[in-house]
Amino acid sequence: MPSLGYCIADNLETFQELFHAQRNCDFIIRELSPYGVRMAVLYIDGMASRTNIEDMVLRPLMRMRPFGSIAPAGRAQALMDMVLPTGTGELETDVMKVANFILDGNCAVLCDGSGEAVLAEMQGFVTRSVDQPLIENVTFGPHEAFNESIRTNLTLLHRTLRTPDLVTEMMEIGSTSKTKVAVVYLSGVANPDTVNEFKRRLSGVKVDKLLSIGQLQQLIEDRPGRLLPQILQTERPDRTASFLMDGMVAVVCDNSPYVLAAPATFLTFLHTPDDHALRWQYGSFIRVVRILGFFLSLLLPAVYNALLLFHQELLPTDLLTSILEGYTLVPLSVTLELVLMDFIFDLINEASLRMPGSMGSTLGIVGGLVLGQAAVSANLISPMLIIIVSVAGLGLFAVPSYPLSLALRIARLVLVIASTVAGFVGIALALCFFIGSSAALESFGTPYFAPLAPHMRHNGDLFLRLPERFQKKRPGMAHPLKTNAAPAPRGWDKKEGK
Amino acid sequence: MNDSIRTPEMTVLLASILTAQWFSSTGNGFLDACGNAVIWAILAAGLLLTLLSLLLVRLAPKRGLLTVCQERKGFFLFPLISFALFSLLAATALRDTLSMLSTFLLPHTPRWFLLLMLLPVIGLAGWLGIASVARSIKLVGPALLALYAVVLVLSVWNQGDVYNFFPLLGNGVPALGKTALSALSVTAWLPMLWIDKPQLEGTGRAGMRAPLYATAISLAGYIAYGLLFSGGGAATTTFPLHRLSAAGGFSHSFQRTHALFVFAWLPVQVAAVGAGICYAARSLHAALPAAPGRILVIPPLALACALGFRDIEHSPMWLNTLLQTNLQSLLVLPLLLPMIVGKAAERRREKEARHA
Known part of the structure; x- marks a missing residue:
């Protein structure tokens, strides 16, 4: 890697070539010569804070005392020690490292006679402020989310x-x-x-x-x-x-x-911070509702399809009659109806994501209510199917992890096709296939269905959330070095203090 | 990949294989020979199984079956025997699965299509390995066990009759003895699965928990089954598992509920077939260590499909005898005998060395 030289003119030429300064208007070189010593401040406009550069670099340089007996080679060190009041400061000789530092939104100060550049953190680019989470909303927990910085x-x-x-x-x-x-x-x-x-x-x-x-x-x-x-x-x-x-x-x-x-592991994708922020009774309850919603979303359309195509005898007569009445004028088969409605549901979902805020929610209402009602009135689909698809959709939205919900959509479609081929047998075989292939998955050495299979130590936070006072150990899935997490969660309690 | 199997997974896997052997295969032979005292025969078989397992613990406490086979002379032969044993297990379970599907659930579907539907699942089970099969069945094990328990309790409530235990000796002592041996043959190969020590993690020196728990669970189920049917009605019972589901007390709520129980017995059958194929492939790998491991899944899979495809009516007598009477478990003896002889010779040498 090329190093900085002692002549500032050569160094400036190197950086001008590197940053295409002839064409690149973002790359700024601010030259100054206090007491005849040539210096330059290099930064990228918009990335570094111009105000901070003016206050903490240029002004001190313009008001500095002469170097006096300090050798030219030591000028950079002197600037860092005695002139520039930046919070961080270091010296660097490597050209590419200096360039990368500038690209990070900082500035570099070159001084004639010194083969080192003074690096000062001056980031001032605009980023989005800390905002609320977009997808992982909770009721009781904190409302801060990461941003792009x-x-x-x-x-x-x-x-x-x-x-x-x-x-x-x-x-x-x-x-x-x-x-x-x-x-x-x-x-x-x-x-x-x-x-x-x-x-x-x-x-x-x-x-x-x-x-x-x-x-x-x-x-x-x-x-x-x-x-x-x-x-x-x-x-x-x-x-x-x-x-x-x-x-x-x-x-x-x-x-x-x-x-x-x-x-x-699989279960961590179904947990939310609300489970812990709420009391264990409420946290457990909503978690169970969420997990049931997951399975409902996965299985309900396929089971409905299997019941109507293969296993009508399982339904009570009244229910069966009611369902079949809705199919009297519907020209499509059950499977086609399901696939079509599922597709429309996903389409409405995708379209509402692309629309600006208020229009997106309006689209969801219009698409859901109007389209659904119109389709039933036009005898394209049966009324029962609207309920099935809606309930399955609600279960989908209850899944906290967006990637898992997308996987659920695809798996649901596969199960519907399997149920069309062989009813409950098809569903059972498809589930065996999914479970078998997922059981072989690992995440950085941890089996995907741990701690259920294989059995591992856990802290009582799987399907139900045990009270906080029982969660004294760290779960074993990540193989932590320290297993004890909370020696006495309710240490003030005399019963637990013993 | 982390392919260790722990005691809970092995317990559920063994219970599934036992269930597939006892509940899915036809029970006619037992009941005809033994009458209502089939319970005692099964209990006696369970006791013998436990003793056999203890014997095997003594013989090879820390080594796996295939390691033992390799240490014996003619090591190529024993893995092939093991391969045959487990392939036949897979074939039996596969045949029973196809028969149950075509008899009760999809009677109009050609048998070849049913096999085609099963092939991806059992092929995947063999491909992924025994650890994945054990984990998968362990995952759904509690739900299946709960479902079985509900069915059994409801069935016992509806139809249980303790007089089904009597007369105590059924059709006589010889018939009872014959049935006990026959029942033992169903499970005699299970200790060989246990003896797959390197795969089992945390089982310690004894390592008895998995087969003991599995046997206890299956025995409890089979005893309950014995209470359900009187001597006359039971004689015509085939596929006891399906019969259990039909006898359950759900008929008040639903018209016919047996279709739902496919979610209970199909994973068990698939696990049994998958386990057979996995162990057969590993046995073959012990005989042919140079061959890539996963490709060796294909021979046992093909053999199981070939033997298990035809139903009882269309199969030759030798095949029916092989698959339905569990004679394949006799293959265990050629594996056990050299182990016993070798252990005895080892002890004699140790004794001589001590005296010397």
Whole structure:
């Protein structure tokens, strides 16, 4: 790597060539010569804060005293020690490192006679403020979410976990984009094997650009070809902190408001922070409702299809008569109806996502009510099917993880086709296939259905959430180094103090 | 991949295989020979199974079956015997599954189409390995067990009759003895699964928990089954598992509920077939270590499909005898005998060394 020279003119020429200064109006070189010593401040307009540069770099340089007996080679050191009042400051000789520092939104100060550049953090680019979560909304928990700035996201984590054991290891991915990625874990809790495996996979990612965390997830997942996601994505700092406390490892990516966390198991995709923020009775109840909603969404359309095509004898006569009356004038088969309505439901969902806020909700109402009612009135579909698809759709929206809900949509379609072929037998075979292939999945060495299969230590937080006072151990899925999490959750209680 | 199997998974897997053997295969032979005292025969078989398992613990406390086979002379032969044993297990379970599907659920569907439907699932089970099969069945095990328990309790409530236990000796001692041996043959190969020690994690030196729990669960179910039917009616019972579901007390709420129980017995059957194929493939791998492991799933899968495809009416007598009478369990003896002889010789050598 080329190093800086002692002549500022040569150094400036190097940087002008590197940043295409002739054509690039964003790259700013502000030259000044206090007491005849030529200096230059380099930064990118819009990335660095011009106000801070003026106040903390230019003004002190213009008002500095002469270098006096300080040798030219020591001028950069002198500037850093005695002139520039920046919070961070270091010296660098490598041209590419200086350039990368400038590209991060900071500034570099060059001084004639010195072969070093003074690096000062001056970031001033605009980012979205910390806002409420878009997808992972809760009733009782915190309402902060990550944003696109990696520094802000790491700050949110540090605020939640005020411990020196919170370690952040930074790396860059993308030969052109040079996207900053941070591996975050709790030293002494996270298993070193998991941390090393994360670092190994991340350092093995060789791409030109890394623009989103979703892209990174697909590049480091165990089995990206499988339907179920194997790494958690979350936009919540409190949830990430909880994962870190359990011994999991998180990956924070610049320009992405989501964080990855692993090892992830199937049940963790169905948990929300509300389960813990509420009392254990309420938390358990809503979790059970959510899990039942998941299975209802997965199975209800296929079971309905199987009942009408193969197993009508299972239905009570009155119910069967009522259903069949609705099919008197409907020209389509049950399966076609189901697939069509499912497709329309997904279409309305996608369209409402693309529309601006108020129009999106209006579209949902129009699409759901008007289209559904019109379709029934036109005898295109039966009334019972609207109920089936609606209930299945509600179950889908109850799933907290968006990737899992997308997997659920696809699995539902496969089950409907299987039920068309062979009724309950088809559904049972399809479920055996799904469960079997999912049981073989792993997430960074942890089986996907742990701690159910294989049986592992857990802290009573699976289907039901046990009271907080019973959750003294960390779950074993992430193989944490420390298993004790809470020695005395209700230590004030005389019964528990014994 | 983490392919360890722990005691809970192995327990559920063994219980599933036992259930597939006892509840899905026709029970005519037992009941004709033994009458109502089939319960005692099954209990005696369970006791013998436990003793056999203890014997095997002594013989090879820390080694797997295939390791033992490799240590014996003629090591190529024993893995092939093991391969045959488990392929026949898979074939029996597959045949029973196809028969149950074509008899009760999809009578108008050609048998070849039913096999085609089953093929991806059982092929996947063999491909993914025994650990995945064990984990999958363990995952749904509690739900299946609860479903079975509900059916059994309701059935016993409706039709239970303790006089079904009597007369105590059924059709006489010889018939009872014959039935006990026959029942043992159903389960005699199970300790060989247990003896797959390297796969079992945390089982300790004894390692008895999985087969004991599995046997206890299945025995309890079969005893309850014995209470359900009187001697006359039971003689014509085939596919006891399906019969159980039909006898359950749900008929007040639904017209016919047996179709629902496909969710209960099909995973069990698939697990039994999958386990047979997995262990057969591993046995073959022990005989042919140079061959890629997963490709060796194909021979047992093909063999199971070929043997299990035809139903009883259209199969030759030798095949029916092989699959329906559990004679394949006799293949265990050639594996056990050298182990017993070898252990005895080892003890003799140790004794001589001590005296020397």
